[in-house]
Amino acid sequence: MNISGNTVFIPGATSGIGLALAIELQARGNTVVVGGRRSELLRRIAAEKPGIDTVRIDTANAASIDSAAQEVLARHPDLNVLVPMAGVMRVEDWHDPVSFLDTAEATITTNVLGPIRLIAAFIEHLQTRPDATIMTVTSGLAFAPLKVTPTYNASKAAIHMLSESIRLQLADTSVRVVELIPPAVRTALMPGHQENEAAMPLEKYVAEVVSLLETQPDAKEIQVERVKFQRYGEARGDYDKVVEILNATDPHQ
Template identity: 80%
Template structure:
């Protein structure tokens, strides 16, 4: 992915990593469209950051995705980058189904069906562009599990394998598949995570991501240094120790 000169749509970017990435990409000379559910946040972003376009989208709702895609493409026919940022994370107790089933279903809808539906809505358009990118968002927890978030871990493992698979299928097109793999970052993904000393400060994380995209435009996976502890545990042969360390330290995964 080139660091500048793109038209980028980031659904799920009204806060956290998504918004910080949107602002940095705009600063690097990209046209950026931010998507989210809450109209008041979209209006605030548009007012505070001139030049950023916004669109309401609920990535848990197939009809909303279709409607937003039509709106984005009508206003920005040169769109060539889709970042499937939207996601949710919840603590679950799998001893009792009444305590986790609704959560698990919601996570799968948002974190797995959401990106699948987004890609389906844009992939034909992207294939018609001379240079296009789909950036998926998995997690370090796709590679080593945090015991309190089973459905989130599984959803991100699914995104990793989805990314690997569609990269193979779309190899004969102009569309690149890039997988962003965050570690724990100081955002509101879980209660208390914004203050967690084990999580990477948001500004530090996004700065490293931007530097990696700029230095490695052909990268298949964007991995900051902090995520490699989780990402390569199995390859290093210390998977059991990594899982033990992960679950003995911070409840947010680092």
């Protein structure tokens, strides 16, 4: 992915990694559109970050995705980068289905069906662009689980394999598939994460991501150094130790 000269749509970018990435990409000479459910946050972004366009979208709703896609493409027909960033991460207790089933289903709707529907809404258009990118967003937890978030872990593992698969299918097109793999980052994704000293500071994370995009334009995965502990545990042969350490330090247990 080229670091500048793109038109980028990032649904789920009204806060956290998505918004920080949107701001950095705009600063690097990209036209950026952010999407989210909350109109007040979109208005604030438009006021505080002139030049960043906004569109309301609920990535858990298929009709909203289709409507937002039409709106984005009407305003930005040169769109060539899609970053389906929206995601939810919630604690579950699988001892009792009453306590986890609704949460699990909602997680799959947002984290798996959301990206699939977004890609479906834009893939025909992206194939008309000479240099296009789909940047999926997974997690270090796709490779080593946090025991309190089973469905989140599974959803990110699903998106990892989806990325691997559609990259193969789209190899005969102009569309590249890049997977962004964050470690724990200090955002509001879960209560307490913004104060979690074990998580990576947001600004440091996004700066390293942008640096990797700039220096590794052909990378299939964007892995900051910190996430490699989780990403390669199985390959190194210390997967069980990685899982033990990860769950010993989690503040949500």
